[in-house]
Amino acid sequence: MDIKINARNCEIKKVENDYIVEKVENLSRFNLNLKSVNVNVKKEGYGVKIELFLNALAKNFMMEKKGETIMEVIDIIVEKMAVNLIKHKDKIKDHKALKLNTLIEEKDFNAVEVIYKSKDSLEVLSNSDAIDKLVNSEDTFLVYKEMYSESINVAVKKNGIIEIIEG
Numbered sequence: 001m002d003i004k005i006n007a008r009n010c011e012i013k014k015v016e017n018d019y020i021v022e023k024v025e026n027l028s029r030f031n032l033n034l035k036s037v038n039v040n041v042k043k044e045g046y047g048v049k050i051e052l053f054l055n056a057l058a059k060n061f062m063m064e065k066k067g068e069t070i071m072e073v074i075d076i077i078v079e080k081m082a083v084n085l086i087k088h089k090d091k092i093k094d095h096k097a098l099k100l101n102t103l104i105e106e107k108d109f110n111a112v113e114v115i116y117k118s119k120d121s122l123e124v125l126s127n128s129d130a131i132d133k134l135v136n137s138e139d140t141f142l143v144y145k146e147m148y149s150e151s152i153n154v155a156v157k158k159n160g161i162i163e164i165i166e167g
Contacts (some may be wrong), residue, residue, distance in 0.1 A: 001028055002036040010043035016070045022079045024052075030085045033058045041070060052077050059088065119152055120146065130155045131162050 003024055005017060024037050030069075033056055040051040047066055050073045054061040063081050067073035122145040125133065134142045134155045142155045153167040 001010055001025070001034045003039070004036070005041065006040045008040065008042045010048065012041055019071055020074050023074050027054065027078065027081060027085060030082070030089055032061065032085060032089060039074075040131055050074060052075055052081055055084075056080065061085070061088075096155060117160075122152065127153070127155075127164055130164070 002045070003021055005020055006013065011051045016057070020039055020041075023087045024039065028034055032092065032132070034054055036055045038051075038053040038055075040053075042051075044066060047068045047159050048070055049063070049066045051065060052062040052072070061084060063077055065073050065080070065082070067076065121145060124147050125144045126147045127148075130142055130153065134157050140157050142154040144153055144155070144167070149166075154165045156163045156165065
C-alpha cells in the first residue's frame with residue numbers, strides 16, 4: 001500500500017508523520033486490497049483539517065475532518081474510515097456471489113468429482129415438495145425444476161430457515 005502525506009500551510013513533525021503512517025497502515029487489516037492512501041494536512045485557523053483518500057480495488061473512499069491537533073484528527077478520521085470499511089466489507093460479503101474462478105482456485109478438484117447437468121435433467125418438484133425434501137435431508141440446498149412454472153429454483157436451508165430462490 002502506497003501512503004502519501006501532503007502538508008499545506010504547515011510543517012509535519014517526524015513524530016506526527018510516523019503516527020499518521022502507523023494509523024493508516026492499520027486500515028489494511030480489512031483486506032480490501034488498498035492500493036494507495038493520500039493524506040492531506042492543511043492548517044486552518046487555529047487547527048488543522050485532514051483529508052483522507054483511500055483507493056481500494058473496487059471503490060474509492062474520502063473523508064475529511066477538522067480539529068485542533070494532527071494526532072487528534074487522525075485518530076478520529078481513521079476510526080470513522082474503519083467503520084466505513086467494515087460496512088463496505090459486510091456489503092461485499094452479503095451481496096457478492098462467488099465466481100467460478102474463485103471456486104476453482106479455492107477447491108482441490110482432484111479430490112472432488114464435478115458433474116455438469118443440463119436443466120432438463122433436474123428433478124421436477126413443487127415448491128412444497130422441495131421444502132419437504134430439504135427438511136428431511138442433511139443437504140443445505142436443493143436445485144430443482146418447479147412443477148408448475150418450469151423455472152429453475154434453489155431451496156436453501158440456513159439457520160433453520162428455508163428460502164426459495166426462483167429462477
